[in-house]
Amino acid sequence: MIIVFLRRIEWFIALALLQVLVLNNVHIAGYATPFLYIYLIVKMSSGVSRNELVLWGFFLGLIIDVFSNTPGMNAAATTFIAFIRPYLLRLFSPRDISDEIVPAIKIIGVSPFIKYVVTCVLFHHASLLLIDSFSFFEFSTLLIKIGSSTLLTVVCVMCIEGFKK
Amino acid sequence: MRNLLNFLIKYNYWFLFVLLEVTSFALLFRFNHYQGSTFFTSSNVVAGDIYKLRGSVTSYFYLKSANEDLLDRNMLLEQQISNLRKELQERGVDSLEVDSLKDTPLKGINFIKANVIDNSLTKVDNYVTLDKGSDDGIRRDMGVVDRNGVVGIVYMTSRKYSLVISLLHSKSNISCKLLRSGYFGPLKWEAGDSRYAFLNDLPRHAKFSLGDTLVTSGYSEIFPSGIMVGTVDHIGNSKDGLSYQLKIRLATDFGKLSSVRVIPMSFKKEHMLLKQIENKQQ
Numbered sequence: 150m151i152i153v154f155l156r157r158i159e160w161f162i163a164l165a166l167l168q169v170l171v172l173n174n175v176h177i178a179g180y181a182t183p184f185l186y187i188y189l190i191v192k193m194s195s196g197v198s199r200n201e202l203v204l205w206g207f208f209l210g211l212i213i214d215v216f217s218n219t220p221g222m223n224a225a226a227t228t229f230i231a232f233i234r235p236y237l238l239r240l241f242s243p244r245d246i247s248d249e250i251v252p253a254i255k256i257i258g259v260s261p262f263i264k265y266v267v268t269c270v271l272f273h274h275a276s277l278l279l280i281d282s283f284s285f286f287e288f289s290t291l292l293i294k295i296g297s298s299t300l301l302t303v304v305c306v307m308c309i310e311g312f313k314k
Numbered sequence: 315m316r317n318l319l320n321f322l323i324k325y326n327y328w329f330l331f332v333l334l335e336v337t338s339f340a341l342l343f344r345f346n347h348y349q350g351s352t353f354f355t356s357s358n359v360v361a362g363d364i365y366k367l368r369g370s371v372t373s374y375f376y377l378k379s380a381n382e383d384l385l386d387r388n389m390l391l392e393q394q395i396s397n398l399r400k401e402l403q404e405r406g407v408d409s410l411e412v413d414s415l416k417d418t419p420l421k422g423i424n425f426i427k428a429n430v431i432d433n434s435l436t437k438v439d440n441y442v443t444l445d446k447g448s449d450d451g452i453r454r455d456m457g458v459v460d461r462n463g464v465v466g467i468v469y470m471t472s473r474k475y476s477l478v479i480s481l482l483h484s485k486s487n488i489s490c491k492l493l494r495s496g497y498f499g500p501l502k503w504e505a506g507d508s509r510y511a512f513l514n515d516l517p518r519h520a521k522f523s524l525g526d527t528l529v530t531s532g533y534s535e536i537f538p539s540g541i542m543v544g545t546v547d548h549i550g551n552s553k554d555g556l557s558y559q560l561k562i563r564l565a566t567d568f569g570k571l572s573s574v575r576v577i578p579m580s581f582k583k584e585h586m587l588l589k590q591i592e593n594k595q596q
Contacts, residue, residue, distance in 0.1 A: 170368055176436045199327035207334040216361050218441040221342030225335055232331045282438060
């Protein structure tokens with residue numbers, strides 16, 4: 150139990166540092182920024198209680214916010230994705246698995262896993278970038294940003310998945 | 315009653331979710347009014363230290379281009395000076411007048427030097443974090459410039475770090491004037507490209523041309539007048555069609571900010587004092 154918790158804290162710190170020191174400075178063509186930190190939420194085991202999951206999401210987002218001077222923005226988006234994740238996981242995982250699982254290609258299959266990741270990332274980026282663009286609302290730019298960032302984040306998530314094997 | 319309690323217990327995560335979302339949005343909307351707290355920004359101690367560490371590594375990558383920039387500028391200025399001196403000698407202007415030309419807008423101001431440890435370009439509201447804070451004499455509302463031009467205005471300070479509203483911010487508003495004709499207006503950034511900003515409210519009868527230099531007007535008391543801001547890149551009409559809106563190419567390259575200077579308040583105090591004396595005399 151403690152070991153699982155410590156592992157999560159490790160991932161938490163590693164992903165937060167990676168995000169604020171490297172990935173926040175990536176703006177491919179001025180639009181695409183990967184928000185890889187939600188990998189922590191995406192990969193949470195299905196046995197984690199909803200309350201715990203939502204708290205993880207909130208604090209992860211808050212840490213990112215503190216570093217990028219956007220109080221509340223990432224926190225709101227990440228809390229949201231942590232909240233809807235159990236529904237998404239149930240939607241994309243095969244029916245016959247009932248006990249605790251960690252979402253991965255091996256366990257729920259390639260295509261369901263990709264669908265699951267894409268949906269999670271899309272929901273997160275859409276809410277985050279929508280909040281970000283409150284004052285300058287330009288629909289086409291927003292769509293390009295959401296689309297390109299989602300693509301980039303999904304590619305990054307798949308890379309990590311590939312390396313971890 | 316029992317059913318209701320069961321229902322509440324079963325769906326208690328809904329309450330937590332709503333609570334956390336409300337907290338997030340409270341943070342989001344209060345940030346702009348909550349001057350006292352630097353806790354939730356990158357000017358707090360932990361975030362500042364981490365960014366400073368990164369800055370100490372990455373600043374070396376920019377040294378070469380910064381050096382080349384300075385050399386180019388130096389050459390240009392030296393050429394200009396020698397040309398001007400020749401011209402003046404030919405015209406036989408006396409030396410006192412030449413000396414008075416050496417007064418630049420920034421002469422006599424003791425800058426506070428600081429390094430940029432964090433900076434963003436692509437958001438709607440961009441901030442710059444500096445590695446100097448209130449211990450080094452930086453206060454709210456001080457102007458920040460780098461070697462090329464205006465950078466922004468100090469927004470919050472902690473003891474060791476400070477947060478600057480970059481010119482690339484939806485609420486940044488710097489009063490500027492055209493050096494040649496003297497017409498002035500507020501400079502606004504309208505998200506998107508970090509190289510361009512817009513000068514609004516220029517009257518229809520104003521005369522200017524592409525490539526004109528834009529400098530700070532000095533009316534805002536944050537910047538002394540005459541600091542370089544940029545050059546006119548495109549002349550357009552404002553949305554209501556009553557005035558010109560100029561697209562300005564910014565002199566500051568926000569993509570590679572490294573060392574900046576903060577204009578201390580003493581300049582501002584002097585300015586205020588002068589204004590008071592002026593008022594009394596009237």
